[in-house]
Amino acid sequence: MTLTKIRTAAASSLAAAGLLFTLAACSAPATPQPTTSAPASTAAASTSASEPCAGVKVIVDSGALKQSAADKSVCVAVDTATPASEVLAEAEVKTEGTPKYPKDVVCRVNGVPAADFDITHKAGTYREECKDMPAAFAYWSLWVKPAAGDWAYAQEGLGTLKVNPGESLELLFAVDGEPAAPTA
Numbered sequence: 001m002t003l004t005k006i007r008t009a010a011a012s013s014l015a016a017a018g019l020l021f022t023l024a025a026c027s028a029p030a031t032p033q034p035t036t037s038a039p040a041s042t043a044a045a046s047t048s049a050s051e052p053c054a055g056v057k058v059i060v061d062s063g064a065l066k067q068s069a070a071d072k073s074v075c076v077a078v079d080t081a082t083p084a085s086e087v088l089a090e091a092e093v094k095t096e097g098t099p100k101y102p103k104d105v106v107c108r109v110n111g112v113p114a115a116d117f118d119i120t121h122k123a124g125t126y127r128e129e130c131k132d133m134p135a136a137f138a139y140w141s142l143w144v145k146p147a148a149g150d151w152a153y154a155q156e157g158l159g160t161l162k163v164n165p166g167e168s169l170e171l172l173f174a175v176d177g178e179p180a181a182p183t184a
Contacts, residue, residue: 053075053076053166053168054075054077054165054166055075055076055077055078055079055165056075056076056078056082056087056163056164056165056166056167056168056169057073057074057075057076057167057168057169058072058073058074058075058076058087058088058091058093058168058169058170059072059073059168059169059170059171059182059184060072060073060093060109060110060170060171061170061171061172061173061179061182061184062109062112062173063172063173063174063175063178063179064173064174064175064176064178064179065112065113065119065138065173065175067112067113067114067117070109070110070111070112070171070173072091072093073184074091074092074093076090076091078163078164078165079165080164080165081162081163081164082162082163082164083158083159083160083161083162084142084154084158084161084162084163084169085103085158085159087163087169088158088169088171093109093110093171094109094110094111095107095108095109095140095158095171096108096109096111096130097130098130098131098132098133098134099131099132100132100133101133101157103157103158103159104157104158104159104160105133105134105157106134106139106140106142106158106171107128107130107134107140108128108130108140109140109171109173112173113127113128113138113173115127115128115129115130119138119175120175121137121138121175121176122137122176123137126138137175137176137177138173138174138175138176139173139174140171140172140173141153141154141171141172141173141174142154142157142158142161142169142170142171143169143170143171143172143181143182144161144163144167144168144169144170145167145168145169145170145182146166146167147166147167151168151170151181151182153181168184170182170184
C-alpha cells in the first residue's frame with residue numbers, strides 16, 4: 001500500500017470509530033419514561049430557520065448532499081420535554097434507521113439520500129444502502145441548540161433524546177465533514 005492509501009484508510013478508520021463511539025451510548029433500546037405532563041401538541045407550523053419558535057424548532061438540512069427534498073424548518077408546539085422522535089413525527093419528518101440500529105441511527109430523512117443517489121465524496125462516489133452503520137464520511141448528524149446557546153452534537157439517539165420548548169433540533173447531512181455544524 002502507498003503511504004497515501006494507508007493515511008486514507010487510517011483516517012477513515014478513526015472517523016468510523018469516533019462515530020461508533022458516539023453512537024454506542026444510544027444503541028441500547030430505549031426504556032419508556034414515566035410522564036406526568038400532557039403529551040406534546042400536534043400543531044406544527046412551517047417557519048424560516050431564523051424565526052423564533054415557542055415550541056421546538058425542527059430543521060432538516062441536506063447540507064453537502066444537495067438533495068433538497070428533505071430540507072425544511074418547522075415549529076412544533078410542545079409545552080414540556082418531549083422525545084425527539086415524537087417532535088420529528090409531529091413535524092412530518094420521516095427517519096429511517098438500519099436493521100441493526102432502527103431507532104438510534106438515522107440513515108435516511110424523508111427518503112434522502114435515495115438508495116440510487118450517488119453521493120460524491122473525496123474518494124469517489126457512494127450509495128447508502130442503510131444495511132448497518134452509515135458511512136463515516138457521509139451521514140445524517142443530530143444537533144440540539146438551547147434557546148440561548150450554541151449548537152451541540154446530540155449525545156443521544158432519537159429514541160432517548162428529549163428536547164424542551166425553546167430548543168432547536170437539526171438533522172444535518174455531512175459529506176467529508178462538511179458542513180461541520182448547523183449554520184442556522
